[in-house]
Amino acid sequence: MLETIEKPAEDKSNRLGITRVGGRLISEYWEDLFTARERGKKIVWYNGGALNPMFQAAGLAWCHGEAFAARLAAQRVEGPAQLAGAEYGYNAELCSYSRTHLGCSVLTLQGTEGDQTGVVGAHDQEVLAAKLPAPDFFVNNYAGCSTGQQWDGISYRVFGKKLPIFNISHPFLWGNRPDAGYLRGEEWEDASKFVAEQLRNLIEFLEQQTGRPFDHDALCESMTHIKRAAELRREGLALCKAKPAPATFWDWIASVAPINFLPGNQELVDYFAAVRDEISDRIDNGVSAVKDEKYRLYFDGIMNWNKLGFLSRKFAEHGVAVLAGRYIQNAFWQEPHLIDTSDPILGMAQHYLLCPTNHGAKTLEYLTLRDCEEYGLDGLVFHSTRTCRAFTGPQRLLAKAAQDKLGIPSIFFEGDVADASFYKDGILESRLVAMLEAIDVRRERGALPDGFSAIA
Ligand code: SF4
Numbered sequence: 432m433l434e435t436i437e438k439p440a441e442d443k444s445n446r447l448g449i450t451r452v453g454g455r456l457i458s459e460y461w462e463d464l465f466t467a468r469e470r471g472k473k474i475v476w477y478n479g480g481a482l483n484p485m486f487q488a489a490g491l492a493w494c495h496g497e498a499f500a501a502r503l504a505a506q507r508v509e510g511p512a513q514l515a516g517a518e519y520g521y522n523a524e525l526c527s528y529s530r531t532h533l534g535c536s537v538l539t540l541q542g543t544e545g546d547q548t549g550v551v552g553a554h555d556q557e558v559l560a561a562k563l564p565a566p567d568f569f570v571n572n573y574a575g576c577s578t579g580q581q582w583d584g585i586s587y588r589v590f591g592k593k594l595p596i597f598n599i600s601h602p603f604l605w606g607n608r609p610d611a612g613y614l615r616g617e618e619w620e621d622a623s624k625f626v627a628e629q630l631r632n633l634i635e636f637l638e639q640q641t642g643r644p645f646d647h648d649a650l651c652e653s654m655t656h657i658k659r660a661a662e663l664r665r666e667g668l669a670l671c672k673a674k675p676a677p678a679t680f681w682d683w684i685a686s687v688a689p690i691n692f693l694p695g696n697q698e699l700v701d702y703f704a705a706v707r708d709e710i711s712d713r714i715d716n717g718v719s720a721v722k723d724e725k726y727r728l729y730f731d732g733i734m735n736w737n738k739l740g741f742l743s744r745k746f747a748e749h750g751v752a753v754l755a756g757r758y759i760q761n762a763f764w765q766e767p768h769l770i771d772t773s774d775p776i777l778g779m780a781q782h783y784l785l786c787p788t789n790h791g792a793k794t795l796e797y798l799t800l801r802d803c804e805e806y807g808l809d810g811l812v813f814h815s816t817r818t819c820r821a822f823t824g825p826q827r828l829l830a831k832a833a834q835d836k837l838g839i840p841s842i843f844f845e846g847d848v849a850d851a852s853f854y855k856d857g858i859l860e861s862r863l864v865a866m867l868e869a870i871d872v873r874r875e876r877g878a879l880p881d882g883f884s885a886i887a
Contacts, residue, residue: 443722444747447678449709450685453702457688461502465562467492473641476566478532478582479573479599480783481764483692484657484775485630488650489637494563495692496582497848500531502688504736504849512538513850519589526818527850529582536589539565568594568640570633574601575789576821597636599629601784606791613794614766619784626780653695654775661764663703664690670710671754672806675719676727677710680753681743682720684734690763725750726867729803731757731829732814733822737851745859749867753812755802757787757795757822788821795825796832803837809870811841812863817853840873842866 467474472492486493503509509531516534517523523530569587573579580598587596602622610616634645664686671678686706693699713719728746730753735742746753764770766785770778790798803811811833813826830841844859 440744440748441722442744442747443750444679444681444743445718445720445722446685446743447682447706447709447720449702449705450682452705453686453689456693456698456702457502460688460693464492464494465564468564473567474564475568475570475640476583476586477570477572478529479571479579480786481691482570482572482633484650484653484695484779485633485637487653487694488646489641490643490646491637491641492564493692494566496532496586497528498688498692499535499563500528500849501734501736503531504851505739507737507851509849515541523850524818526576526578526582527847528819529578529585530818531849532582533585533589535563536586539563540589566590566594569596570636571596571598572601572783574783574786575603576819578821595636595640597633599626599633599783601626601786601789604784604790604794606794611793613790613797614769614781622784623777623781626784627777630776630780651772651775654770654779655772656695656697656700657690657764658767658770658772658775660690660695660699660703661767661770663700663707664763665765665767667703667707667710668760670707670714673714674727674807675721675724676752676754677713677718677720679720679743679746680730680756680759681739682706683759684739687734687759687763719752721747721750721752723750724752726752726810726870727806727808728753729755729799729806729808729811730814731799731811731822731826732816732846733758733819733848735814735816735846735851735854736849738846738854746863749863751863751867754806754808757799760802761785761787761798788824792825792828795829799829800832800836803833803839808839810839810866812859812866813841813843815843815845817845817847818850819848840866840869 472490474492474494475486476494476496477486478496483493483495500509503512512531512534513527514534515537516530519533519537521530521533569583571580571583573582583596583598587594602625604618604622606612606618608616608618611618638645667678668683689699689702726749728751764782766782769781802808811830813830815826816822826843830843833839833841842862842865844862845853845855847853
């Protein structure tokens with residue numbers, strides 16, 4: 432009997448080549464961190480907004496908790512840390528970023544209690560493919576999420592409350608006063624000053640921890656590079672409005688780590704200049720990111736880090752260019768004009784407040800609909816990120832606003848940031864196909880078909 436051999440689906444995604452350079456920079460960064468203690472560096476563990484320029488200026492090595500959890504998930508080696516967290520008592524419904532990182536705390540502590548190596552428990556090093564050095568202190572910089580705000584507090588308890596901790600408090604931007612709006616109003620001005628003052632207090636804390644004066648010039652220099660990199664990033668993002676799209680949301684996801692926590696230096700600027708230039712070259716040469724682009728969609732939700740390559744191929748297979756998302760357009764130094772490079776503290780504080788989970792529904796609706804219109808999008812896909820309520824909370828309101836005000840449909844699928852077990856491929860596949868068919872019908876009729884519901 433002849434066997435039928437199923438041919439793999441054609442890969443219609445055409446990802447940017449330059450992101451491989453970003454991958455190398457990221458690997459070098461982690462390798463550097465793993466050996467930081469041997470080079471006499473103090474190590475800070477932190478979460479939330481990008482405080483790395485502060486740490487860079489203070490001469491520290493830094494570990495961003497979400498980034499480390501995302502890296503383990505992307506490498507599919509998050510299991511031992513999550514198991515250690517579960518054994519310690521952290522429930523599977525707890526944010527999988529924090530669950531993974533808290534598991535790292537448990538493993539790190541086991542390592543220090545064992546042979547005093549100060550690294551993740553020796554027996555798990557190989558599996559984790561990482562050697563995360565234990566922290567000297569913690570700084571929490573989380574806006575918009577109660578889990579994030581408590582995350583370092585819990586790590587502090589895991590380490591027996593023996594390490595110093597500094598917590599920055601961020602007011603939620605409700606945006607419901609008459610004068611409130613994105614980047615404006617009394618609430619925005621007051622909150623900006625409140626957080627800026629805490630950053631000045633953080634500088635004093637860093638001076639206590641390092642035993643040396645803080646280098647303000649080094650902070651200005653680092654922020655000058657970061658501002659330039661952020662401007663180039665925004666230029667590249669704007670170029671992606673072209674039809675067909677020269678690069679997609681997935682390319683920008685692959686470039687999250689560089690803008691989020693790599694040192695502010697010329698190498699960072701060069702990287703984002705090269706990203707922008709590759710996109711620009713593609714436009715000049717008629718090269719598209721998705722073969723035969725037919726649909727353009729928005730992706731809302733934090734990235735499902737186990738699935739980056741898989742999702743980019745999946746959407747491309749259906750002729751879908753995913754082009755915008757709250758996690759990309761509205762995060763990561765997204766308003767570089769706010770940075771005064773000669774005195775960057777206020778602009779930094781404002782970016783921390785602009786975390787995409789720190790806005791009321793009115794502002795989120797403004798940002799989402801703006802991006803849907805600017806990128807000429809046909810629909811929205813909501814990654815209902817199972818253990819991240821901060822992101823999923825307003826998603827139904829955003830879906831309804833897109834339907835009511837722009838007439839564009841949306842679907843929801845379940846997954847998670849760093850726990851692959853929550854992802855259900857069949858649900859995404861069937862809902863995506865149904866929405867694309869509805870978009871086809873809409874194009875034929877010039878309107879959404881009767882009875883089509885935005886919320887699947
Ligand atoms: S629940 Fe979401 S926003 Fe909160 S800490 Fe986890 S990933 Fe961050």
